[in-house]
Amino acid sequence: MATTPTDSTPFDSLADYIALPRVEALALSPDGQTAVLTVAALKKDGTGYERALWAVPADGGGAPRRLTRSAKGEAGAAFTASGDILFVSARPDSEGDADDESGQLWLLPAAGGEARPVTRLAGGVDGIAATAEASDRLVISASLLPGADTLESEASLRGRRKEKKVSAILHDTYPVRFWDHDLGPAEPHLLSIDVDALEDTIAAEVAEAAAEQEQAAEAVKDAVPGADASASSAEEKPYPATLPRPRDLTPKPGRSADHAEAALTPDGTTLIASIEHREQRAGRRVIVAIDTATGERTTLFDEVDVDYEMPAVSHDGTLIAYLRTVKSSPVAPTDYEVWVADIDGSGARRIAADWDRWASSFAFAADDSALIATADDDGRGPVFRLPLDGGAPERLTDDDFAYSNVLVDRGTGDLVALRSSWVVPPHPVRISGDGTVIALATPATTPRAPGSITEVDTTAEDGARVRGWLLLPDGASAEAPAPLLLWIHGGPLNSWNAWSWRWAPLLAVARGYAVLLPDPALSTGYGLDFIARGWNSWGHKPYTDLLAITDAVEARDDIDQTRTAAMGGSFGGYMANWVAGHTDRFRAIVTHASLWALDQFAGTTDSSEYWQRIFTPEAMVEHSPHRFVRDVRTPLLVVHGDKDYRVPIGEGLRLWSELAEHHADADGRMPHRFLYFPDENHWVLKPQHAVIWYETVFAFLAEHVRGEEFQRPQLLG
Template sequence: MPTPFDSLPDYLALPRIEGLALSPDGRRVVLTVATLKKDGTGFDRSLWAVPADGSDGSGGATRLTRSAKGESAPAFTAAGDVLFVSARPDSDAETEEEAGQLWILPATGGDARAVTRLAGGVSQIAAVAEASARLVITADLLPSATTLEDEAHLRAARTKKKVSAILHESYPVRYWDHDLGPAEPHLLSLDLDALRDTVGAVRDESAADEASEKDAPMPYPSSLPRPADLTPQPGRSADAAGVAITPDGTTVVAAMRVPEGTDARYRLVAIDVDTGEHTVLHDEPRVDFEMPAISHDGTLVAYLRTVERTPEGPSEEEFWISALDGSGAHRIAAEWDRWPSSISFDADDTALIVTADQDGRGPIFRIPHDGGAVEQITTDDFTYTDVRVDRKTGDLVALRSSWMAPSHPVRIARDGLITALAAPVSLPEVPATMIDVDATAEDGARVRGWLLLPEGATADAPAPLLLWIHGGPLNSWNAWSWRWNPQLAVARGYAVLLPDPALSTGYGLDFIARGWNAWGAAPYTDLLSITDAVVARPDIDETRTAAMGGSFGGYMANWVAGHTDRFRAIVTHASLWALDQFGPTTDFSPYWQSIFTPEAMIEHSPNRFVADIRTPMLVIHGDRDYRVPIGEGLRLWSELNAQFAGADGSLAHRYLYFPDENHWILKPQHAIVWYETVFAFLAQHVLDQEWVRPDDLG
């Protein structure tokens, strides 16, 4: 039976649930839903409300917002109003701005209205108080500005003069897909009690007259709560690794960045919202303090403590709890070596609710404060995100996904019973069946992964195999991805192997350490071991296999290309090729240079083995990739040509280049081109079909 994965346009048109918020009374869930734009070149986002108890007796999903610019990042206030960020037009603004602002949708009904009018917009909602009208947002402000009006004036001057230059006075200068600066990130507090409703436009005549003078800045609107800067002159310190606010809104705890030469660490800082005073709670050399969470009674703060990683090996991510003033700090769950992706307090504050990778899944765990054993709450094959605690019942509400189902909302009862919530998005039919597979590595370690099989794969009709290698490398193939979706390959008759080799998370610190400072060693042999185990199955055709990966997965694809000819094709996306070049040119070089010895960076650099490549390669890179800069792809393509081009310049390899994409290929029309090119390349070399150039490539 056909599924949406048989057609790339149909697949891109599938709606996606991207975020979740739970109302204070535990009765409503608000979801962020992304849908394909009419012209197919982007996604629109809107907010939908659904009942949080698992019933749809109240009407199922209800759309809350509708605008051309879309809405995202929902959060609830203590009063039950919905906050979100949007670049939708503000009817009270003097001019139409493109920057996203904070908006509020009243619980009592009525239209949404803007809460901020910052010239550079709002970056995100950082934290919202549970029992007061205060919240914290992040926003970028120009370093020379002394007031919000001054900041707006400076921005307008740059825009008028069409100045885009940035003067850097510190490192780094880029992050993933965008340039840093000239503005710096700030934490700003807002008191929603200062938001005023008015009849007609608010106009301060004296301020307006003054602003009409040449080059005078416009005053910040008096009807809006004026943001208070909690981090004046921050540099990059407010690039926080987590922000929390006490229920009464009086104290913010932030993991703030502390520069150390070109490197940095994070320390925990308490900020008094009324006075702006900073108090350092926890700070140690060569140690990061991150992911603060504050208890519901406002007396405790939980956080992660991580000793700086070196070439000698990875370090544990330690769970700690202290009083709000930093006293009484103590570690909990010292024997548990998983790395958390989220931390919050349980309903009664006696335990932490944590998500972490675990054996190819991403369960929810409960960690008691009293030293009790870590309890795994969910035991299915899903990975959970956006976990919220219902204070009234103790139940949890979350999104979950697996390779068989994209993100969808569920309720988890205290007894572990899981109930699917109503949603505006139905789960799509998928073409694959999913099997848990494993193998024994050269050193005796267990290496596992997921195998997705197409319908009809049998000993009489074995399926060709695609080995997909995940990025990271500290990662796991345990959750649905809209970018790298194996269901699309399964719909075309391939089996897809999604292994977690050495360096993968969810298997303990020792498993990560097996590949540390030696990417080309155990990670490579682990991939071969599990591939050997899978191709031994009668429903897999071992003569028709290919390998592919992105980022670290692209690094491994390059390494595989130079060390074996067992695969008939290799696809390498956003890949590391020459580690000595990558180290100083990536967006934050100190980290990568600190986890390798200079000798290991040379020994495990794929470019050293270019002459040994015997497999056709499809190289893919985006010019705006700052994590793995375009120089990696350019050098790989240059050296493939220098080594293998014929007298007429022809060669078996291909290079797919996106001038305006980054580490990920995000524009829907480009995602289609990406998949069409990959499947055409695989069809040529794995299925022995004629090469067909995708139409949109001209």
């Protein structure tokens, strides 16, 4: 059915789609009355997103109210115990260096007034690691150079590197990069800050200015004629006396705090943190307790070949919850175990032992009698209650949504969260004790989705149920069957259950395609045995599951089985490559950021030890797609970003080289194409590049699935 102007949606136009405002995060005030949303909006030039904080009533009424506005934007919102709002922003600090582009911690007072800076660290603030419920002490993550031992010397050393334009990094541990950025030379630290130590008075500012003038005079008097000018230009400047001085809780951390997860006791005296104990190329996660006043550290949980992660502290400060995971091997995946212990690590016990799901987040319920958890479950992402007394887990939400950012209102016991599905983007909601869900106000209104969504499933050859979501365009029928696009998820430990701004199947639906989003073997939310079906065997059950559910969907009379295509990114790209080498049933295949030669990938990715640990050497050879390049009969659109360090560009380059080796004609031409992004990573995140990505994908599909002439996107030259 043709789409009329009155039926149009933002998904009909790529420009309209990228302009949709996006709710990215959620914070809840201590009194439970206000939710603060981080909302991203497209810049006027269309080349990025600006983020601002918005307040909405947490009871379901009222209207959104914008709290912040700056050219640099704000993110990472959190509340202090007294109700002030904290956030990270690179907005200008009137008392800082004019050319400082680093993000700093800012505070927006609950009583009103303008936001003011809380930090002035030379390298900026990476994020807020933890806040305390009954104290104005908080912990931030910030990266400091290892060659400095004070904040002042660190700032001086950074200044000298900048002045000399030095970018070199010396490593003595593995890895050297992560996802899309180089690691080092700075190392992440955890720093505690007492926000109530802010001296926001004229007298304090006058005293600080006088101290700076005195230091400058001393520097001039002590200057030695003929001394290195660079040394004098980078004199150590004292950290501002009007700001609370951060206390380093992790001195000389190496790479141990790269991905630290932390929680503070309510009084702010103890930080419970999951950090990494380095081991050759990898490491194990351990949980430590750090006294935030003295920095004294006690290891609470540490086992060889076991990771301890996701620490949470009870509201009364007496209990710790955490995730315990034995490291997987080629034999089988291992379970994600939820444990609870006393605050000193004693009395550890596992809860929800028979719960065959993997918690992706958890927090203590208002009365500390249970954990409120999220987990993938049968193509959804519900909220669960896990009793601490050994009772059976209880599913609190019963809909087709996936929930995230779940926060507890201590006053009522209700929950506030973000939820989404494949037809509804993330939006804030309140969940009452009886499971009733109420949508909260949001400045990012929900766009109307084209077409419809339905659940599909089939039975695999070994009897396993394989399910997925099928999105159908308006007008699809036996008289007008829709072409089918098989869209394979990444991970591979993942599930197609939540909205993604990067992977937007509704854009394809708006262009007349039916989109199948299946969860084959290795997908989460179906139990450990379902994951094990594809473990150390990526090319077997995951592949046959995909073909089985595609067969089932193609049997529908509203699907045109003669016009089908497949696509995927990351592990989905691996599967797309595997599909290309094992069947010619699809008219076109799009393979994004894909694994091609497993032996090469496993040694060059940013986390090589993990990938080599979960495969046997034999399986890595047997299931490598590059071995079947001669059997590729389907046109491929290869897409890769040069800044992709998870699946390095060498995978895409080798795939393209070997396609040319075996399939190019005498003039070097192929039916395949290679879309290359020199400055994008594993994803394609810049909005102008996302538009080109979709324009190229849809032109490629139109050429091979619909028989149309290829329309080269204009901005590709």
